[in-house]
Amino acid sequence: MTRPNVINASVSPKGSLETLSQREVQQLGKVGSGGLHQLFRQCALAILNTGARVDNAKTILEAYADFEVQIHQQDRGVRLELINAPADAFVDGEMIASTREMLFSALRDIVYTESELGGQRVDLDSSAGITDYVFHLLRNARTLRPGLEPKMVVCWGGHSISIEEYKYTKKVGHELGLRNLDICTGCGPGVMKGPMKGATIAHAKQRVLEGRYLGITEPGIIAAEAPNPIVNELVIMPDIEKRLEAFVRVGHGIIIFPGGAGTAEEFLYLLGILMHPDNRDLPFPVILTGPRSAEAYLQQLHAFVGETLGAQAQQHYRIIIDDPTEVARCMAAGLKEVERFRRERNDAFHFNWLLHIEESFQRPFDPTHANMEALQLTLDVPPHELAANLRRAFSGIVAGNVKDKGIRLIEEHGPYRIHGDPRIMQPLDALLQAFVDQHRMKLPGGADYEPCYRVVS
Amino acid sequence: MTRPNVINASVSPKGSLETLSQREVQQLGKVGSGGLHQLFRQCALAILNTGARVDNAKTILEAYADFEVQIHQQDRGVRLELINAPADAFVDGEMIASTREMLFSALRDIVYTESELGGQRVDLDSSAGITDYVFHLLRNARTLRPGLEPKMVVCWGGHSISIEEYKYTKKVGHELGLRNLDICTGCGPGVMKGPMKGATIAHAKQRVLEGRYLGITEPGIIAAEAPNPIVNELVIMPDIEKRLEAFVRVGHGIIIFPGGAGTAEEFLYLLGILMHPDNRDLPFPVILTGPRSAEAYLQQLHAFVGETLGAQAQQHYRIIIDDPTEVARCMAAGLKEVERFRRERNDAFHFNWLLHIEESFQRPFDPTHANMEALQLTLDVPPHELAANLRRAFSGIVAGNVKDKGIRLIEEHGPYRIHGDPRIMQPLDALLQAFVDQHRMKLPGGADYEPCYRVVS
Amino acid sequence: MTRPNVINASVSPKGSLETLSQREVQQLGKVGSGGLHQLFRQCALAILNTGARVDNAKTILEAYADFEVQIHQQDRGVRLELINAPADAFVDGEMIASTREMLFSALRDIVYTESELGGQRVDLDSSAGITDYVFHLLRNARTLRPGLEPKMVVCWGGHSISIEEYKYTKKVGHELGLRNLDICTGCGPGVMKGPMKGATIAHAKQRVLEGRYLGITEPGIIAAEAPNPIVNELVIMPDIEKRLEAFVRVGHGIIIFPGGAGTAEEFLYLLGILMHPDNRDLPFPVILTGPRSAEAYLQQLHAFVGETLGAQAQQHYRIIIDDPTEVARCMAAGLKEVERFRRERNDAFHFNWLLHIEESFQRPFDPTHANMEALQLTLDVPPHELAANLRRAFSGIVAGNVKDKGIRLIEEHGPYRIHGDPRIMQPLDALLQAFVDQHRMKLPGGADYEPCYRVVS
């Protein structure tokens, strides 16, 4: 990679960081030098790189090795000094508005996460405490807006998909946007971008000015999946479990497009929650969809669910092949049901308080080799717990594929060993193999996929 | 073509037609039955067909032969009854907001045009009177907005261009949008759509909510160039001359992309005006641009200008090859100059009153065989008059290619005969031949191009 | 009166006059020199004097004898040059925003009235044509706003009332404002100001930001009743008949407070219309109200209606004594009825098209001695026509009291002679005498009242 164009600039915040106390400014100052600095620098670089083609974190970090960001205090507030920043983030020397917004969103979330954790209010030892923490992070990011009917549609799926699948996600987003629905994704490329792009055009056609394109990410993933520039609300949750909880509590319905192990992880997380007896009566529209070419993939996923979690689990979603209009109609109908239900129960629209999430889903899963090997994948555990364990298995595989720590562990100790009941392990192995065959496990820009796990029946 | 999906619906206006007097409602009612009805039905069909692929008027008219639109009066105002309307204009039975807006814009403009002409105020016998008429049509369409700095960029070019050229217009639109500039086009596909689409995404990135995508069209052309759905302001001017005057008085700068005879007509119209001695000191940024593949085309156009109108004419524009950023920067700088000039002169930003337009440019040119043959294309007429005459030649060719009346004339009397000084006729013939060779004269969806003219030296 | 403080200033328009054609600017220029100039100068002076105590036109005109207003044309629009303008209209050299708005409203209406009259569209020979003219003047003034439910309450009554009555009007306005209702008056002092002031405070309490305080006046009266500064929409109708028609077509209900001959004129005009058989089923809430001290006055007016127009006429209004809350509640209930009715009939909310107004009410009444003497005030004419004639009688008396032409006629020929059936003349005389006794006929700031009429049985 040739030396990229860089620029030095000084930017002041707009929005949430405009009214700070002197104590808060000092706290932000610590980010400029202390332990959080490396994290913020990395997020900042990813955001400044928004819109660029390259979405490999390592490549970006190397390309802009001399990039630096400093936080300056002044009586009036805070100001960022950027040195050797990617020139693409600027137009004629002025930072693009959305980039500037996202930069300060990242600063806000990183500092608030830390600051709240330090406070005595946060109680991460209880399930209710974790949910409360998620709520506060989202509210602080101004994501929770009273007065809006349920219309936030979460779109999950791969960040590295085929052109055909990408175009399909745009079409679905377009149909959703035509029905005045908003989009929430993990905020990177691929499925995380397509629906937002389609909805942007559709919102323009419907003269919807206040369309929301909400991106929920996490520090460890943001660099690998730099937020796409359509995102007009960015929230950085501290880890994958809180990010997933944010998705299911803020979203009113979920569409799952083709993807790899990460998508399977999300799908199993969702099924595990929806299958819990306490959530039996809770309306929550879920749709699996893709173009005709993805039909085999979707059917295999569907079969996997049937074989491992049972026919009951298959009741929680619909599969729609190659029909964006039907997807949007079906979702719109499901959201009406959600609205009716919440009105009846006097529940808030902006946060799904009633959804019960078992603590086991909220606890971070540390993908050590021991933990992976210890996963109980047998048919005698209740289905929603089995879903939780399968979710962890996929989580470990994602870590082994793309996350720093996981990659190092694999390099050190070899592939994870996953074992359990053959009636589970066999379909699991087949599914994972299919992901590999369909190039859904390939690292972006990387070489051939070298599996980071071994299924042991 | 298979029988398309149709829908019956009843829609009431939003915006300019909400407050009507009973007399005005009656006047609109006449459109439902009288002489204007056919015109309105045709425009309505084109608008309802927005976004569809087919942009051939005749094909559309045939496909929806049983489409009907009726205007119903009620005390409260007006209401349109649509029968067998294209289903694509609706989402779950509800008309798309932008389509509804455009439908009533068309009704508004057709009625107002007629109504004003009937009034004693309009004086189409004088140049000032024509300009005044153009002003009133635009103001009635709420196009003239005080308080906005000069930032309306007109984009001209072909409606049927190559994919590569189309992508290039999107990129230029994106760069213009990043600089908070608005887009005005003839509101059809191709060059009329690309820059708007690019600017929409860029405006989203810059958090510009009030971006303007102004489409200026005419009844005779709207069906052949159905407005693209990005257009958020639609104006229908009564004929090509008033449409061209609207472009140059409302736009603050003009970008010319590759196109065919129509684009050449527009370019010559513009040059003819800017070359007039009265406009000598008036800043008016004009840029010719295209991707690398269009370089030869642009250079040939440039050469044609030099050979026929002289080097002086070439001073009025810049050529930029394959550099969207440079195009946008150069335009932004030119607009600053326009703003400075108008402030100094206390001139309005929303309408270029100071631009002198010779009456010969304002008068409709009737492309009969006699008129075409009589065009004085010799080097002894002043350059800006020669430009006017060349403009008329191209206008006739466009009519012979795509307009009803022109096509009928050609069918009846054979190709037009154009003649003049060989030093003009030779480059003209070469240019037209190049258009043919590059498939720039091909009718959309049509067969091989059969020239509607013959150059006679 | 000592020489008042004056100021020279140059102001440019905001709002309706920002987008003018060169022809319109020229037309406005004529106001600066031609026949309309005197009229505009007088209105401008009254508006600049807004808020000052003195509301006697003659006194104001004399105090500012060297005031001058010039209209300057420039390419960009129009600009007013004020010489020796009342300093109270300015704060630290800058004109108060509402004054500036009203100044350009006056210019707009005076020019538009004239310009429309010149056009062939206006047909003042038919009842429908007059209504259409009224509609266009109001629409041009942006008074007709679609999308608002019926909530415009017209308040009629004297401009010179007792402190107690004035405070009562404020309380009624306050209660109306608490119910989110808007106020429309003749826009001068007294009853024309009190309800607006009360509603302003109530709207602030209810956080209503878009409260409307609509003043409808006429050129001949504006100087005598300078618009109060609360007015945020000012319309100048060409004469009293069109002003009255504007009131009853734009207002959704009417409250009548104590007043003199002018108020009686308005009341009779209203009764005459509501009694017309065509308007039988049209809901139109009318309330007569005042403080306890005004009870005798209201009862006398009520009795006068009963004796001359009959018990049927008394069904068209309610009398409420000393109970502002009940007035507002009753009006709010009546407006709900109006809304229901118009929704059923699909009638517009912003203009009462269905209200039938006889041409005799629309024609200006010229209060010559001959016309006054010829009024048919007998019991054999249908009640709604008798109401029309009584209205004219009061109109003549108002002219003889306060209008230039009327005063001159009286000075020349002595008091008007009014005669008719004693059963009408006797109560009429008693009512007028009561007005005199209660000082309701006194000219503002003037001496004892010298009757301008003589009742001849």
Next chain:
Amino acid sequence: MTRPNVINASVSPKGSLETLSQREVQQLGKVGSGGLHQLFRQCALAILNTGARVDNAKTILEAYADFEVQIHQQDRGVRLELINAPADAFVDGEMIASTREMLFSALRDIVYTESELGGQRVDLDSSAGITDYVFHLLRNARTLRPGLEPKMVVCWGGHSISIEEYKYTKKVGHELGLRNLDICTGCGPGVMKGPMKGATIAHAKQRVLEGRYLGITEPGIIAAEAPNPIVNELVIMPDIEKRLEAFVRVGHGIIIFPGGAGTAEEFLYLLGILMHPDNRDLPFPVILTGPRSAEAYLQQLHAFVGETLGAQAQQHYRIIIDDPTEVARCMAAGLKEVERFRRERNDAFHFNWLLHIEESFQRPFDPTHANMEALQLTLDVPPHELAANLRRAFSGIVAGNVKDKGIRLIEEHGPYRIHGDPRIMQPLDALLQAFVDQHRMKLPGGADYEPCYRVVS
């Protein structure tokens, strides 16, 4: 007092309390039953009584002895159940919007104050910690708005003043409003209402829609000085010292109208701060003003400052007699200076961080007899400390006059004894005597004033 009209109602919040976590809803629930309940009930009653004439806390509490307010939790948020609430707070069964806002502002502030104090973030042991606490309370109340230039004018003065003085405050408020300035007061009647009322009318004239009428009060005082209904932002600070700090940090300039001991306390507090050497160069416009009739009072206050704190102290304010326009002009000029200064220093506009406030001014003063007697009122202490001590003396007198605890102490132990240097005590006694003579120490609605202090030279 006859049994007043009451109403039962259920209201849900608008604004800051719309997005609550379940934990927060539970916390609010505690207010419904626990220790804060009595405080909230009292504030709620005062707010519901807004606009009523009676402003004596005790009288109100007795009149509505059976008033009750309950806080109901629901998934969606919080809801207040009101029983036997004053009917004046409702219009046709619906609570007035401003009352509803203020009710939830009170709930918000009472809960937040308590909740923050419980948190580990608040450090009331240091001066910086107290300022930080004040900042957070204000920010949580959404009082700190970035992007507004300095234009918040604090008006101090008596809540029980003469009609003439009240009218004067309205005129000053009107002149301030004409210059687009905002008003901040203690939010009760008298001086706390007049300027807001005047500014409301002036803002309407200047078409200023976003005028701010900020009321800063404290729980112990709100019942005695029920917020006037013009207030559109209400903040309840926990005690008088934090309230005073809020005034001087949020306000950009201060106008002092005639008042009693409370006003004197505020004036001395301000002088003590401005006289501190660290604040020497800080621009802070202060104006003493009143009508002609208040001239003697103002001059006596001025003389008192000169005799006790010296001529230097007199440099910090201007005295303007009977000239509202001059007051507003002078304040506007002072604010320009504040703006210039803060821009130069990059200081925030919304919070005066640079103003140094000695800890002694921030610490609550407990007006026990011992503390009052111990006050060091001698000429050997530095002037700004003497000002602080004099401030405390007046604070005690206010407590003895109107605050529950103070009144009980006086009843128990007799009048406070204040002593010090005769050169201070003599003018102090004279000033207090003048307050008594001018009925400025009279309790609202109460009997003759019985002094709660004795000056002992």
